[in-house]
Amino acid sequence: MSFIAKLFARRGDDRDVARPLWHRVVAISREPQWYAEAGVADTVGGRFDAITMVLSVVLLRMEADPALIEPSVRLTELFVEDxxxxxxxxxxxxxxxxKHMGKLMSVLGGRLGACREALAASDEAPLLEAVKRNVTMIEGSDPAxxxxxxRDLARQIAILPADALLAGEIGR
Known part of the structure; x- marks a missing residue:
């Protein structure tokens, strides 16, 4: 955080409610299985793709729960800050x-829309297409x-109570 931001920062950062979840989103997106097993490219672009896809799945769960709308805004603010x-x-x-941040937010919005439609579908084809369009893959890897x-992450998150989700208790 810059000196000016610290100087004018509110005491008791209201983003703290979403901070454990943000750290867990980043940790999940850095898990070696995404790269070594699933074939996401271990590059700056691939890592960004992993973060935005994981974050999208989490935000979709949060938008389905009125109690999590405000924390979802704080989670998005943490993404922007990072x-x-x-x-x-x-x-x-x-x-x-x-300008770069505008582009990154646009990408996140696109991924969020793609995940929303794909995860709501009854078959796997839309999610597979969303991955093909939105994730930088190692050549020859299987986007499936x-x-x-x-899909598995979305299932795990769907059954978490709101407080457990905010605490970042995904997959634990």
Whole structure:
């Protein structure tokens, strides 16, 4: 967080409610199985794809529960904060960070829409197509493995009570 942001930050950051969940989303998206077994490319683009797909599945669960709407906004703010920091760390200058962030948020919105439609479908074809369109894969890998992991993740998250989800207790 920048000096100016710290100076004007509110005491008692209201994003804290979603912080454990954000850390768990990042941890899940970094699990080696996504890369070694499912074939997501272990590149900056592939890792971003994994984060946005996992985050999309989590946000879809949160939008289905009125009690989780506000925390879902805080979770999205943490995504923005983290991506902003990553861009700056990689050398993107202040004058173009906003433009890059706009593109990243657009990508997240697209992934969220793709996951919403695909996970609601009764067959696996839409989810497989969403993975093919939205995930950077290692050449020759099977996107069906990523789709199966996403479906399994969605099932795990669907049965979690709201407090367990916010605590980041996915897959534990």
């Amino acid at each position: 991506m902003d920091g990553q861009l700056r760390e990689s050398g993107v200058g202040d004058q173009v960070v906003g 493995r990523v789709a199966a992991r996403l």
